[in-house]
Amino acid sequence: MIEDMDVARLMRAEVESAEKPSAVNIERAMIAGRRQRWYARGAGAALAVVAVAVGAVTVPGLVDPDRSSPPSLEMVGALAPLEPYTGEVTSPDASRIPAALETIDPTVQYVRFGWLPSGLASLQYGAGLTQSGPGVFLIGHAGDPQNWAGVSVHLYPKGVKPPAPQVMGIDQRAPTVSTAPAPDVRGAAATFTLYDVDGTDRLSLRWQYAPDGWAAVDVSPWAAGQDAREIALHVAQKLRFSTTERVRMPAQAIGLPQRLRPIYTTVNGPLTPDGWRWYAGVTYSAEPPTADHRAPGAKTLDVSFSPYVEVTDKIRAELQGKELFRTPNTTIDGHQASFLTAQDPDWFERLEVLDVQGMAVEIDARRGTLDEQGTKGLFQRLDLAGAKPDWRPSLMAD
Secondary structure, three states, X not given: OOOHHHHHHHHHHHHHHOEEOOOOOHHHHHHHHHOOOOOOOOHHHHOOOOEEOEEOOOOOOOOOOOOOOOOOHHHHOOOOOOOOOOOOOOOOOOOOOOOOOOXXXXXXXXXXXXXXXXXXXXXEEEEXXXXXXXXXXXXXXXXXXXXXOEEEEEEOOOOOXXXXXXXXXXXXXXXXXXXXXXXXXXXXXXXXXXXXXOOEEEEXXXXXXXXXXXXEEEXXXXXXXXXXXXXXXXHHHHOEEOOOOEXXXXXXXXXXXXXXXXXXXXXXXXXXXXXXXXXXXXXXXOOOOOOOOOOOOOOEEEEEEEEOOOOOHHHHHHHOOOOOOXXXXXXXXXXXXXXXXXXXXXXXXXXXEEXXXXXXXXXXXXXXXXXXXXXXXXXXOEEOOOOOOOOOOOOEOO
């Protein structure tokens, strides 16, 4: 069992592992990462970048035990060398990022999907200091909780080229199967590269969104008969870029100490009509910009929101005896809450407040981040004007 105050670190690792579509599925993340104190799987494996984003904790939620797994990639022609692409290429969206990103602002929504194929279950966005360094990712997840399949978009800072996918569980990059020229993407030369990721194929379409600024769309097929090249090209051409739009959040932390600045934001939510699982979180840092914000003892603050649900018999059965929320030990403004002070010298407080306008609010603070009012004082200063249990992130262009 991992200690209570280690859960936030593991959750963070899981959420960002989503940056590498080779880790656990985000759909299981909120239960399997954020809320599972029993989730003792090694965090190192979860850190695989593009492992999909929460974080691999992408969407707080439960996995439907009746959901069938996508077909094996062998059904879709896994590891076959790339053939010349002769299909049609849709016209590009007119939006642009005018210059390669030299810094990543975690509050900015740099990219949204303009088109996606059917069969995806959830979406996730992250920007800022990810486990692989500064960057931006946008991911559409299929439903398999073990083997990632879906579509991912990555934008890299100036001068950083897209790496090969990381093999899950080991410090090794996937080998290249073949490379081939691709049709121009949004007016820029592009390349297809096919990788062997644990015996299945991962197609990567790469181009420069601005001079010396690289972008990649990766596709791991989730249904028989899919052409990963066609999907990647269509997704890339229809992406909606921006450098001014803000990430939509269900609530805002206000009145933070001036020493704190946001370094990472992630949001995710369902695509399916009956989906209710979503997650939104921001990490702040009191460290100087040149510090390693992921180092042990780094002064960071995490504020996150997810839907609050009553634990029904069905949910209880799916949890197999585990907890969805911590047992409350206090109340704050009439809400049941769990408040923990840390024995770990690096940590300060952890607060979880339930059923706040239909949400669960969690605040994890390391020492040196908050004033004497602590997490309880910050909770009382949250701007909850837009909070609601059916909140959704804005990850598809209108």
